[in-house]
Amino acid sequence: xxxxxxxxALALLSSTAVAVTPATPLKTAEMxxxxxxxxxxxxxxxxxxxxxxxxxxxxxxxxxxxxxWAVAKLKSLGFKNVRVETFDMxxxxxxxxxxxxxxxxxxKLTLAALGNSGATxxxxxxxxxxxxxxxxxxxxxxDALVKGKIVFVSHGMVPTQDGSGYxxxxxxxxxxxxIASRKGAAAIVIRSIxxxxxxxxxxxxxxxxxxxxxxxxxxLSIPDAEQLQRILKRAGNRPVTMHLTLTPRNIGIQQSxxxxxxxxxxxxxxxxVLAACHLDSWDLATGAFDDAAGCGITAAAAKRxxxxxxxxxxxxxxxxxxxxxxxxxxxxxxxxxxxxxxxxAESDFGADxxxxxxxxxxxxxxxxxxxxxxxxxxxxxxQGFTDQAGGSDIGPMAASGVPTxxxxxxxxxxxxxxxxxxxxxxxxxxxxxxxxxxxWTAMLSLTSNAAVEFGPMPPVQR
Amino acid sequence: xxxxxxxxALALLSSTAVAVTPATPLKTAEMxxxxxxxxxxxxxxxxxxxxxxxxxxxxxxxxxxxxxWAVAKLKSLGFKNVRVETFDMxxxxxxxxxxxxxxxxxxKLTLAALGNSGATxxxxxxxxxxxxxxxxxxxxxxDALVKGKIVFVSHGMVPTQDGSGYxxxxxxxxxxxxIASRKGAAAIVIRSIxxxxxxxxxxxxxxxxxxxxxxxxxxLSIPDAEQLQRILKRAGNRPVTMHLTLTPRNIGIQQSxxxxxxxxxxxxxxxxVLAACHLDSWDLATGAFDDAAGCGITAAAAKRxxxxxxxxxxxxxxxxxxxxxxxxxxxxxxxxxxxxxxxxAESDFGADxxxxxxxxxxxxxxxxxxxxxxxxxxxxxxQGFTDQAGGSDIGPMAASGVPTxxxxxxxxxxxxxxxxxxxxxxxxxxxxxxxxxxxWTAMLSLTSNAAVEFGPMPPVQR
Numbered sequence: 001x002x003x004x005x006x007x008x009a010l011a012l013l014s015s016t017a018v019a020v021t022p023a024t025p026l027k028t029a030e031m032x033x034x035x036x037x038x039x040x041x042x043x044x045x046x047x048x049x050x051x052x053x054x055x056x057x058x059x060x061x062x063x064x065x066x067x068x069w070a071v072a073k074l075k076s077l078g079f080k081n082v083r084v085e086t087f088d089m090x091x092x093x094x095x096x097x098x099x100x101x102x103x104x105x106x107x108k109l110t111l112a113a114l115g116n117s118g119a120t121x122x123x124x125x126x127x128x129x130x131x132x133x134x135x136x137x138x139x140x141x142x143d144a145l146v147k148g149k150i151v152f153v154s155h156g157m158v159p160t161q162d163g164s165g166y167x168x169x170x171x172x173x174x175x176x177x178x179i180a181s182r183k184g185a186a187a188i189v190i191r192s193i194x195x196x197x198x199x200x201x202x203x204x205x206x207x208x209x210x211x212x213x214x215x216x217x218x219x220l221s222i223p224d225a226e227q228l229q230r231i232l233k234r235a236g237n238r239p240v241t242m243h244l245t246l247t248p249r250n251i252g253i254q255q256s257x258x259x260x261x262x263x264x265x266x267x268x269x270x271x272x273v274l275a276a277c278h279l280d281s282w283d284l285a286t287g288a289f290d291d292a293a294g295c296g297i298t299a300a301a302a303k304r305x306x307x308x309x310x311x312x313x314x315x316x317x318x319x320x321x322x323x324x325x326x327x328x329x330x331x332x333x334x335x336x337x338x339x340x341x342x343x344x345a346e347s348d349f350g351a352d353x354x355x356x357x358x359x360x361x362x363x364x365x366x367x368x369x370x371x372x373x374x375x376x377x378x379x380x381x382x383q384g385f386t387d388q389a390g391g392s393d394i395g396p397m398a399a400s401g402v403p404t405x406x407x408x409x410x411x412x413x414x415x416x417x418x419x420x421x422x423x424x425x426x427x428x429x430x431x432x433x434x435x436x437x438x439x440w441t442a443m444l445s446l447t448s449n450a451a452v453e454f455g456p457m458p459p460v461q462r
Numbered sequence: 463x464x465x466x467x468x469x470x471a472l473a474l475l476s477s478t479a480v481a482v483t484p485a486t487p488l489k490t491a492e493m494x495x496x497x498x499x500x501x502x503x504x505x506x507x508x509x510x511x512x513x514x515x516x517x518x519x520x521x522x523x524x525x526x527x528x529x530x531w532a533v534a535k536l537k538s539l540g541f542k543n544v545r546v547e548t549f550d551m552x553x554x555x556x557x558x559x560x561x562x563x564x565x566x567x568x569x570k571l572t573l574a575a576l577g578n579s580g581a582t583x584x585x586x587x588x589x590x591x592x593x594x595x596x597x598x599x600x601x602x603x604x605d606a607l608v609k610g611k612i613v614f615v616s617h618g619m620v621p622t623q624d625g626s627g628y629x630x631x632x633x634x635x636x637x638x639x640x641i642a643s644r645k646g647a648a649a650i651v652i653r654s655i656x657x658x659x660x661x662x663x664x665x666x667x668x669x670x671x672x673x674x675x676x677x678x679x680x681x682l683s684i685p686d687a688e689q690l691q692r693i694l695k696r697a698g699n700r701p702v703t704m705h706l707t708l709t710p711r712n713i714g715i716q717q718s719x720x721x722x723x724x725x726x727x728x729x730x731x732x733x734x735v736l737a738a739c740h741l742d743s744w745d746l747a748t749g750a751f752d753d754a755a756g757c758g759i760t761a762a763a764a765k766r767x768x769x770x771x772x773x774x775x776x777x778x779x780x781x782x783x784x785x786x787x788x789x790x791x792x793x794x795x796x797x798x799x800x801x802x803x804x805x806x807a808e809s810d811f812g813a814d815x816x817x818x819x820x821x822x823x824x825x826x827x828x829x830x831x832x833x834x835x836x837x838x839x840x841x842x843x844x845q846g847f848t849d850q851a852g853g854s855d856i857g858p859m860a861a862s863g864v865p866t867x868x869x870x871x872x873x874x875x876x877x878x879x880x881x882x883x884x885x886x887x888x889x890x891x892x893x894x895x896x897x898x899x900x901x902w903t904a905m906l907s908l909t910s911n912a913a914v915e916f917g918p919m920p921p922v923q924r
Binding site: 231 | 509510512513514515516517524567568569570572659660661684685688689692693696747748882883884886887888889
């Protein structure tokens with residue numbers, strides 16, 4: 001790994017700092033930021049959660065073990081008011097998953113069911129495959145062409161640094177299954193929403209549109225999707241038949257929960273600063289990138305501020321439950337904790353370097369925003385939007401008008417790994433993880449010690 | 463992909479070549495080499511075999527379909543005397559494969575049985591895991607420490623350009639299971655012999671030493687092996703228990719075969735030039751790198767020489783069966799075809815660029831070797847050994863003293879893919895594949911038109 005440029009810049013900065021300078025909030029944030037570049041807490045949390053718990057699918061006993069682990073870990077780190085807020089949610093679990101081309105070129109393909117997929121009969125179903133190169137092409141197709149067939153939607157995703165491609169390309173996963181059911185398809189398989197070339201399918205949630213009957217829905221690994229495209233092409237006029245077996249099931253209402261820990265502020269009445277991540281993962285991997293690292297980053301940064309001395313405002317660390325399957329944790333928290341927040345932020349986009357700082361806070365808080373931007377600049381972080389910021393679990397709160405900040409992580413390789421069996425600890429670059437901790441430490445230090453009003457903001461107009 | 467430097471060098475070469483120069487064998491080879499840089503035949507063969515047949519495990523019906531495909535393809539390309547030479551061999555097939563850490567950190571691990579692995583009971587076996595960082599450390603361990611346990615040998619492989627690391631690191635797979643059985647272990651799992659970080663285990667053959675009882679033997683994917691190392695470390699003094707299920711079985715003697723095709727030479731009595739690859743693949747993937755590409759490269763090159771005009775010597779293209787599981791095809795061929803070869807060569811190391819030309823032929827053939835070296839130089843290929851060369855299927859023939867040439871392919875990423883589910887067409891770089899075809903075309907053109915004696919050579923002393 002090449003040594004990032006910002007390390008050298010910081011060394012210079014440190015050596016020219018004068019010890020007797022009065023400790024303004026900015027100076028303190030800069031000092032804590034520099035110290036955070038040697039952080040080991042974030043990696044230890046990421047390694048511990050992924051190793052000692054492993055996968056932690058929402059609403060399962062594994063997620064319950066993850067909550068126990070989280071409570072013990074957050075207490076041992078010195079956080080106060082460590083607690084779990086439980087909530088109930090419907091749970092879907094994966095079953096057997098197999099796909100085989102029966103004719104004209106017999107072979108097995110690798111896939112994974114999408115969240116809330118319907119099931120085939122236990123012995124599977126056999127049908128002709130009809131392929132489309134994009135969701136738009138599929139939508140335009142006559143229902144009669146699709147009826148009774150296995151629909152295959154293949155649209156190659158292109159990586160973007162800011163992850164914005166997920167909205168566009170991800171539509172095949174989010175909307176494709178409901179459209180397929182409405183058109184009378186027997187099942188749908190999509191090319192994984194991802195940017196890698198490994199035999200690891202990308203799962204992900206999809207929700208059936210109102211009144212739509214669930215059908216089997218799965219994602220082929222990208223090499224398998226490209227193989228199916230070639231099979232369709234080389235088959236010419238011969239029909240391509242697939243035998244598909246998916247046996248997921250709904251196991252009813254189960255318990256999930258959010259794990260909450262605090263750094264109590266000097267002013268217990270001041271609105272709090274929320275530093276969030278999500279604790280649950282998909283079931284295919286240990287979820288190091290998504291989102292153990294986010295929990296490691298935010299907790300490590302909050303601990304650094306705590307260890308330096310009591311901040312003005314309470315910093316509340318929340319490890320949300322049940323994000324992957326529909327933001328259940330974020331929505332439950334929002335219901336239970338209205339009007340408590342000065343500013344909210346979440347880390348849920350891997351562990352690669354932060355490259356941009358976005359915010360959506362009131363004019364009265366702009367001096368704080370400028371201090372944060374200044375503290376982040378030596379880390380190679382540019383100031384981006386000042387009128388928009390978001391997050392996954394905190395998205396609904398942000399949209400409702402709660403002041404929000406966002407440290408944008410580089411997402412160039414995020415969708416190589418996202419929701420696959422490959423989301424494991426070895427994908428974490430410790431040096432980039434530390435840059436994240438440094439950025440979060442500076443932001444939490446400055447926001448938790450700022451006496452200004454951050455909001456409220458008007459709701460986001462869509 | 464960056465445009466290789468040699469393209470520019472060749473363009474220069476072509477533009478300065480004078481059309482009226484007499485067509486010496488070297489000039490002809492150079493002309494054919496340059497034309498081969500636009501080859502599409504090798505990619506078409508690689509795509510066709512991997513798409514229309516898919517995996518083709520030795521001795522199975524899939525390998526039989528591959529032979530049918532190969533015969534039709536080689537005939538359609540214009541080769542003569544296209545035929546199959548069958549042979550019988552024992553066949554082992556994969557069953558269910560599951561591994562789960564039961565305590566102290568319950569979670570599933572991903573693995574694949576090694577060739578000829580024994581089976582667990584259908585319901586699996588449960589035992590304590592004992593970990594070793596290398597085969598040497600395991601060998602040195604007291605039997606009493608290992609008895610009844612699941613042995614875990616973890617030794618990270620480091621990539622090498624020439625692939626020589628496979629001998630050293632691969633010992634854990636080849637010898638580990640027999641050593642484990644002798645020491646009384648219940649089973650053995652190794653870290654995959656590979657250099658990637660994906661959840662794709664590397665299978666591969668191992669043969670039980672004389673008198674040793676088969677035990678279950680498998681390879682964990684590299685992220686899973688690293689996970690198991692962390693689990694053992696974080697477990698401290700607590701025993702780590704694994705539940706392992708492997709149900710492979712031996713299905714008895716089955717038929718395999720070598721597919722043979724020829725470019726008949728002007729002198730039917732002259733010893734032939736052998737251009738080889740292997741047709742079978744492991745069962746986990748379509749075997750694009752290993753070794754559909756080798757079949758594409760050698761057949762495309764032989765066709766280019768054929769299409770230019772009848773060579774002096776016969777070029778015999780052989781697509782060997784059953785290489786992966788123990789060189790059955792190569793050994794059968796060697797038995798049936800003694801004393802027929804001028805020179806032999808094989809392509810079985812992926813599809814990345816050729817970087818070195820090795821040979822082991824008689825002094826009388828050194829002028830041909832020098833012409834080949836000169837024709838290869840503009841492709842970025844250096845001359846290497848002149849006293850050693852080999853190949854997989856042709857290895858025993860080479861060792862017996864048959865003159866041999868070898869076009870060494872860059873193996874830096876070969877063991878990222880080797881024997882995993884990830885060995886699929888998308889791993890082939892068409893530009894590097896064409897460089898291989900160009901190199902092979904030059905070599906086949908010069909050897910098949912050389913009237914010199916290539917050997918025989920003394921047997922290789924080990």
